Amino acid sequence: MNHLLTAIEVAAMIAFALSGVFEAARKRLDAVGVCVVAGLAAFGGGTLRDVLLDRRPFFWVENAVWLWGLLALCATVMLFMRTQHVAPTERAMQWPDALGLGLFTASGTQIALQAGSPALVAVLMGVITATFGGVLRDIVCNEIPALLRDHRPYAVCAFVGAWVVVALPWLGAEPWQAMLAGGLVSALLRIAALWTGYTLPRWSAGP
């Protein structure tokens, strides 16, 4: 169980770090900027969740090896893109972003449940874990966060997936099954939303 949780966290961090590298490359930041943006995207959501739940030490303080891994990942991807003359498009960023969204929703919700949070709080922690890294990434790149800018569902996908993680055990499922199912639902919903171009109705008062 805990091994699965760690594996999901690591996969989510790698996915978000990739999205950060692509975003920073599109903005033509320098090498330091690429590492900063990748780090914020990868560690931002999990760190805010840990501050809110008061979980210490942070996983990246306890296991400094992840920080080295992040630096190595950034260097590898930068080197690869430079030698292969690959320029990342906006699409290229959305795939790891959707994957990371699903994975972090699953791990964030499960960790909050294990810490004894009530259902809605656990859901909220899942949503925060899944979205805050991306919000930081966008703010630092001087973009209005995608969460608020485009009207395509983003937080809603995490919200629905987090409820799956919370609710399936009530129906008799094992926590690890609920986690996998919730993560899958989040990621697939996000991918479906990108695919179909569905947008939430803007809310407006009056005519």
Next chain:
Amino acid sequence: MNHLLTAIEVAAMIAFALSGVFEAARKRLDAVGVCVVAGLAAFGGGTLRDVLLDRRPFFWVENAVWLWGLLALCATVMLFMRTQHVAPTERAMQWPDALGLGLFTASGTQIALQAGSPALVAVLMGVITATFGGVLRDIVCNEIPALLRDHRPYAVCAFVGAWVVVALPWLGAEPWQAMLAGGLVSALLRIAALWTGYTLPRWSAGP
């Protein structure tokens, strides 16, 4: 005493949530955005204060019912505005904002005093509690925070009110009297500032 404190916190949260709903509606965000902005405005200041004072668990983690209440409030207000064709103006946002400012100043300062903070730290906590929710609301709506943008006194109102909360007990008043008086002073100062259009002198060096 503690019941009064809770009542003030709840009233302040409702006031700031309303200001968030109105602001989000003016920016024509979707339903998710409205709830996010209302939540940041309502819980932002208190949560930062609790992180700084190391008070755990957060009140919205302990009492998840407030989160449900927030969702219900947002849904009700949205439904009401839609069916009644009411479009919120900037004025409409300023009333709950001023009210919330006063209430959060009172509760934030008092909570810091109970946690044993020295006077100036307690005042600062009151100001942070009262202003940070609004700052988050404005940043997320892609506005420069009102705190810094317009030169009408805002943080100053909270600052004065917080000193009232701290100082009245020195003159023999009961804490709950000081709290009510401080909150009232903050809110009235802010309303008076809006009413008269008074602006702080810009500070500039030289001619």
Next chain:
Amino acid sequence: MNHLLTAIEVAAMIAFALSGVFEAARKRLDAVGVCVVAGLAAFGGGTLRDVLLDRRPFFWVENAVWLWGLLALCATVMLFMRTQHVAPTERAMQWPDALGLGLFTASGTQIALQAGSPALVAVLMGVITATFGGVLRDIVCNEIPALLRDHRPYAVCAFVGAWVVVALPWLGAEPWQAMLAGGLVSALLRIAALWTGYTLPRWSAGP
């Protein structure tokens, strides 16, 4: 040793507070805005470090005298600039900024080492302590953080200096020697970068 650490922290806070006052004056904020920006610049980095390392109470909660000192410093500088008709230039801001960068790198890294962090985490804490106050100052003044905007090395200077603080004791140096050397390296690197106008190569994929 601990006296040196405190002295370095205080010097760094004064340097960053000055950079905040100058920046706020250049933006023609009012007196409240000047104090807010100076306070964020002076206390922002250290407070984030303390939240991440879970060190309580914060030094400015424990020693409220620093808050009074900050207010007095702001008032004095404002009064001086107004009576002397001195208008701060962008250059004027960069000297205390570079000095504060070096001092906070030294103290932040050393504090993280004393808290038992592994080398890379201590380095990261030094960089966060040194840069976050300036980032807050820039965000609040509605500038893209200098850290990301100009391509002159900034975080890199702190990064190199922090490694000096971590590595010198491995070579047999006393911690206080390592601290002074690391701080000096950071500040001098930053000043050299400003002097020569050296910029990091922008990273770009393909032709």
